[in-house]
Amino acid sequence: HRDKKRDKEKVKEKEKVKEKERDQDKEKERNWDKEKERERDKERHRDKDKEKDQEKERHKDRERVRDKDRDRDRDKDREKNKEKEKEKDREEVDQNKEKYDVMKEGEKDREKIKDKEGEKDRREKGDKEKEKDEKKEKKEQEREKERDDKQKKEKRSRTPPRSYSSSRRSRSSSR
Secondary structure (H helix, E strand, O other): HHHHHHHHHHHHHHHHHHHHHHHHHHHHHHHHHHHHHHHHHHHHHHHHHHHHHHHHHHHHHHHHHHHHHHHHHHHHHHHHHHHHHHHHHHHHHHHHHHHHHHHHHHHHHHHHHHHHHHHHHHHEEEHHHHHHHHHHHHHHHHHHHHHHHHHHHHHHHHHHOOHHHHHHHHHHHHH
C-alpha cells in the first residue's frame, strides 16, 4: 500500500515537474513573442524614421531648387536693371549733347549779331575789311547749310528709300 502511495506521489511530482516545465516553456514562448514584437516595432520605427529623413531630404531639395530659381530671377532682374541704367545713361549723354549743340548754335547766333553790329563800324574802315567780313559770313552760312544738310540727311537715313522696282510697281498699278 505504501508503494502505491509512493508511486502516486512520484507520479504527482512528475506531473508537477512536467507542469512547471510546460509553464516555463509557455513563459519562454511569451517572452520570445514579446521580443519578436519589440523587434518588429523597432523595425517599424526605423522605417518611419527613414521615411521622415527622406521627406526632410526631399523638402531640402525643393528648398535648394527654389533658392536657385530665386537667385536666377534676382540675377536676371539685376541684368535688366543694369541695361535700363545703361539706356538711361545713353539717353542722358544724348540729351547733354543736344544741349551742348544748342548752346553752340546760340553762341554762333550771338557772334553773327556781333558781326552785324561790327559791320557798321567796318564800313567806315574800308572795302578790304568788308570783303573779309563777307567771306566770314559766307563761311558761316556754308557751315549752317552743311549743318542743315546733315540734319536732313539724318532724317532721310531714318526712313529707308524706296527701291526702284517697288516705285515702278506702284506707278503701274495706279494707271
